[in-house]
Each structure stands twice: as structure tokens, then as C-alpha cells.
Amino acid sequence: KEHYGALNAVMFSPEDLxxxxxxxALRRRFFDMQIAQTDPVYYDLLLKYNRVLQQRNRLLKELRDNGGSPEVLQPWNEEFIRLAAAIVRRRLAALGKLQAIAGEIYSSITKGSEMLQVRYEQKANNSTLLYPQSAAEAAEDFYREQLSERQRLDILRGNTGIGPHRDDLQLLLNGLSLRAFGSQGQQRSGALALKLSQLQYVKNELGEFPVLLLDDVMSELDNSRRAQLLLFIDGRVQTFITVNDRELIPELAGNAYFKISGGSISEA
Structure with a gap:
């Protein structure tokens, strides 16, 4: 079970690559954490949505296994529709800001030779993928129609097949899917741009950078991307870095080194 909130800290680990x-699910978690750190209303919406989703799924399983009237779903459907639309509206608003920041950071990493675009991917019925550009395209009517169309299928499967918990972020490099066509280096540059954009997003919204935790990620980056990361944080972001090899962190202004051995911490 995920927990989000105004932690004022961002962690970057090998998993983020x-x-x-x-x-x-990785991209949803990344995006939800980014928004929730600066928007307590969004965090509350997520909590309520997850509770409604669990209750609706429980009722779907009961209808599948024991039969009964689908009318019992109606109050939960209405609450689901309201919360789902509100979540997607906030995601789309945040995405416009994320796109601008991530695109600029990726351009700096590649010295302007490549362009990164981030799009919201919304899953509709029959596995149709939609790419809404504004909040108007994520209104309650969309979910009301979709739920009505797939009600029998949801009962048959015992779970809710559409909603923000099924959506994704699509990353495009020069107009093509970064996931499908990007090299490993390009994909890692995209992941790095996303994580750094998360820092800048929080700074833009709250007026200060969050604390950055780099958990054993330096050894996973090549020299070029490691240099880009250090250039971004040097003198700007308070950062805690864990590494197995001190040589992976060059001497930077204000650095302090500590060693953990046998459960004890000492200056290194």
C-alpha cells in the first residue's frame, strides 16, 4: 500500500531508472508522489479513491460469486466517477508543468539534440488508449459512460477495469515511444530527466527544493549522466548520497563524508 504526502523529500534509487x-505502476507512483508533495487535496483524493475502489471491487466479486442486483453498485459508481474525474483533472494540470520542466532538462542532458515529450495515457474500454490534453476531456461524463458500458465485464472479472489506477504516462523522444524505440542510454536519460523534474516541480510549487536522497544510484549511471546529476544538485539541493565507492562522488563544495560500518557512523 502506497503512502504519499508532503514529505518534502525526494528519493532516487536504481528502481527509478x-x-x-x-x-x-512505477510511473503512476512517481507522478502521484510528485503531485501529492505539493497538493494536500490531491493526496486526500487518492486516499478516498482507493477506499471507494476497494469497496466497489468487493461488491463486484460478491455479485460475480453470489449474484444479486447490480443496483448496489450505483452509489459507489457515483463516488468513483466524482473522485476519478477530480484526480485526472489535477494530474493533467500538473502534467503541463512537468512536461515543460522535463523537456528542458532532457534537452540540457543531450545538448539540445533530442526532444522529450510527456503525455497522459488514459485507458478506456476495449483497451482503447486516449491522450486527453485538458481537464475538459476528463469530466464525469467520460467515466459514467465507461462504467455503464463495462458493468457486466467488471462483474465477470470482479474488479474495476478503468480509472486513474489504470492510466499511464507516455514518454516520446522526437515523437517516437521512448520505451519502444529508445536506446538504454536514452531511456536512462529520460528517467534522470523525470527525477530531476520532480525536484524542480516541488521547488516551483513550494519555493524551495526538497531534500534529495540518492540511494546507491551513482554506480548505475555512466560518467556523463552522473556528471549531469551532480551539476544539477551542486550548491542547489541538500542531498544525502549512499555509495559503496567514494570515488563515485567527486569533491564538491560543502560535502561531508561519513562511513557506516558495523551499524556505527563515523566521519570518513
């Missing part, structure tokens, strides 16, 4: 080519 899978943001581009990994499962949609």
Missing part, C-alpha cells in the same frame, strides 16, 4: 521501460 526503470521509470521509462518499467511497468505503468
Amino acid at each position: 526503470q521509470l521509462v521501460k518499467g511497468e505503468p
Whole structure:
């Protein structure tokens, strides 16, 4: 179970390098954490949505296994529709800001030779993929129509097949899918741009950078991307970095080094 909130800290771990080519759940988690850190209303919407989703799924399983009138779903459908639309509206608003920041950072990483675009991918019925550009395209009417169309299928499967919990972020490099056509280096640059854009997004919204935690990620980056990361944080972001090899972190202004051995911490 995921927990989000105004933690004022961002962690970057080797898992985050899978943001581009990994499962949609990774990108949803990344995006939800980014928004929730600066928008307590969004965090509350997520909590309520997850509770409604769990209750609706429980009722779907009961209808599948024991039969009964689908009318019992109606109050939960209405609450689901309201919360789902509100979540997607906030996601789309945040995406416009994320796109601008991530695109600029990726351009700096590649010295302007490549362009990164981030789109919201919304799953509709029959596995149709939609790419809404504004909040108007994520209104309650969309979910009301979709739920009505697939009600029998949801009962048959015992779960809710559409909603923000099924959506994704699509990453395009020069107009092509970064996940499908990007090289490993391009995919890692995309993941790095996303994580750095998360920092800048929080700074833009709250007026200060969050604390950055780099958990054993330096050894996973090549020299060029490591240099780009350090250039971004040097003198700007308070950062805690864990590494197995001190040589992976060059001398930077204000650095302090500590060693953990046998459960004890000492200056290194």
C-alpha cells in the first residue's frame, strides 16, 4: 500500500531508472508522489479513491460469486466517477508543468539534440488508449459512460477495469515511444530527466527544493549522466548520497563524508 504526502523529500534509487521501460505502476507512483508533495487535496483524493475502489471491487466479486442486483453498485459508481474525474483533472494540470520542466532538462542532458515529450495515457474500454490534453476531456461524463458500458465485464472479472489506477504516462523522444524505440542510454536519460523534474516541480510549487536522497544510484549511471546529476544538485539541493565507492562522488563544495560500518557512523 502506497503512502504519499508532503514529505518534502525526494528519493532516487536504481528502481527509478526503470521509470521509462518499467511497468505503468512505477510511473503512476512517481507522478502521484510528485503531485501529492505539493497538493494536500490531491493526496486526500487518492486516499478516498482507493477506499471507494476497494469497496466497489468487493461488491463486484460478491455479485460475480453470489449474484444479486447490480443496483448496489450505483452509489459507489457515483463516488468513483466524482473522485476519478477530480484526480485526472489535477494530474493533467500538473502534467503541463512537468512536461515543460522535463523537456528542458532532457534537452540540457543531450545538448539540445533530442526532444522529450510527456503525455497522459488514459485507458478506456476495449483497451482503447486516449491522450486527453485538458481537464475538459476528463469530466464525469467520460467515466459514467465507461462504467455503464463495462458493468457486466467488471462483474465477470470482479474488479474495476478503468480509472486513474489504470492510466499511464507516455514518454516520446522526437515523437517516437521512448520505451519502444529508445536506446538504454536514452531511456536512462529520460528517467534522470523525470527525477530531476520532480525536484524542480516541488521547488516551483513550494519555493524551495526538497531534500534529495540518492540511494546507491551513482554506480548505475555512466560518467556523463552522473556528471549531469551532480551539476544539477551542486550548491542547489541538500542531498544525502549512499555509495559503496567514494570515488563515485567527486569533491564538491560543502560535502561531508561519513562511513557506516558495523551499524556505527563515523566521519570518513
